[in-house]
Amino acid sequence: MFQDGYREQGLRKQLAKKLKEKGISDTKVLDAIASVPRHVFLDKAFLEQAYQDKAFPIGEGQTISQPYTVAFQTQLLEVGKDTKVLEIGTGSGYQACVLSHLKVKLYTIEYNKALYNKTSNFLRSAGLTKINFFFGDGSLGLPSFAPFDRIIVTAGAPSIPEKLIHQLVIGGKLVIPVGDDKNQMMLRITRISENEFQREEFGAFKFVPLLGKDGW
Ligand code: SAH
Secondary structure (H helix, E strand, O other): OOOOOHHHHHHHHHHHHHHHHOOOOOHHHHHHHHHOOOHHHOOHHHHHHHOOOOOEEEEOOEEEOOHHHHHHHHHHHOOOOOOEEEEEOOOOOHHHHHHHHOOOEEEEEEOOHHHHHHHHHHHHHOOOOOOEEEEOOHHHOOHHHOOEEEEEEOOEEOOOOHHHHOOEEEEEEEEEEEEOOOOEEEEEEEEEEOOEEEEEEEEEEOOOEOOOOOOO
C-alpha cells in the first residue's frame, strides 16, 4: 500500500477541483484524481509539487505527465469497469494507477528498461497486482493480447501508427497525441468498421517523443 495521509488527500482534492475548473467534467475521472496518490511517484521533498498541475521529471530523462493531461486523456478514453485498455508509455505508472482506479483491465508497455523495472516493481509491491506490465516497443502495439477496447498513447507520435488502429475492436478508440517535437494534436480515432476510422481533434499538447519502429 502507498504511504498516504490527510495532508496528501487534501492536496489531491484541491487538484481535482482545479482540473474541474479547467474543464474536466467526467466525475469518475475527477474522483480518480482525488483518490490516486501522486506524491508516491516523486521524491519526498516534492510533496507540494506532486499536487500542482505540472509535469515533473522522474529520471531516465522522462516525465510524469501533467495531471490535467492525464485527466484529459482519461476522459477522452471513455472507460468503465473491465474495459480492456492498452497504455503505451508506462513511465512513472501514475496514468496506469488512474486507469486502475477506474477498474479497467490494464495492459501497459514501456520501452525504457530501467523505467519498466522500476515502475513494475514499485506498483506490484504496492499491491497493484492486476496491472499487466510489458517491456518493449509499444509503437507496434501488443499483438499477442490484441484486440483492445481502448488504446492510450502517452508519448507524442509522428503519425498514427498503423498497427495500433488495427489492434482495436470495432467500436474501439485510440487516444494519441500526434505532431512534431514542439507540439502535438490530441487525436481520438474510433474504429467504425473493419476498415473505417473516424478522427476527432482535441487541441494541442506537449509530450516526450514516442520512440520505436512506428515512432520517432
Ligand atoms: N504515462 C506516463 C507518461 C510517461 S512519459 C505516466 O503516467 O507517467 C512517456 C513514456 O513513454 C516514457 O516513459 C517513455 O520511455 C515511453 N515510451 C516512449 N516510446 C515508447 C514506445 N515505443 N513504447 C513504449 N513506451 C515508450
